[in-house]
Amino acid sequence: MRYRLLYFASLADLAGRSSEDVQSTAADPAALYAELAECHGFTFAPTRLRVAVNGAFTDWSHRLADGDEVVFIPPVSGG
């Protein structure tokens, strides 16, 4: 399936981009993150991240659909 990834903060720095489209057989965010961490050298354990699909927080076992926008959210530091 094809997914749209958005990257922020240190994940964007590591990926060297703020977004990308990927082809993947990953069916949930957990599997997709494992693939992308391998590819881009992400070092955050999933327990330190939250995941959003199509602009809403969801869980790591959410079933992904073709064309979904997936965002892995590193610990926030606003304020």
Next chain:
Amino acid sequence: MSGFRLADAAIDVHAGLRALDDPGSGACVTFEGRVRDRNEGRGVLRLDYQAYPALAEAEGAAVVAEALVRFEIRAATAVHRVGALAVGDLAVWVGVSAGHRDAAFAACRWIIDEVKRRVPIWKNEHYVDGESGWLHPDNSPVGARE
């Protein structure tokens, strides 16, 4: 009028205050978060805020909506900057109006704490020594809820 928004230019505090005008409110509490010149002992020259806009606005709006249910307040609004800020710049503004001061103080404090904890905004600090880095506080577990 209540709500949350991201601002890519200087926050208009007076507009925020006008949004809280309400004859039934005997208390108005505001919080200004400003860029400090030091963090963890390092000199800070400036910083950049980056947000995931769609989710930041939705989550910020959820924080304000939850505050309106949780506290005896009449209006609440919060604004967070994105982009490049200098030391002393206003980074985040929270305003709450309520019938009485206890609820206004408590809600204002709760909103800024929740914004800092939940809203997908990140700070990249540029230090006096020329280094810079994204802040990712280890508030583990990240997804924890009260």
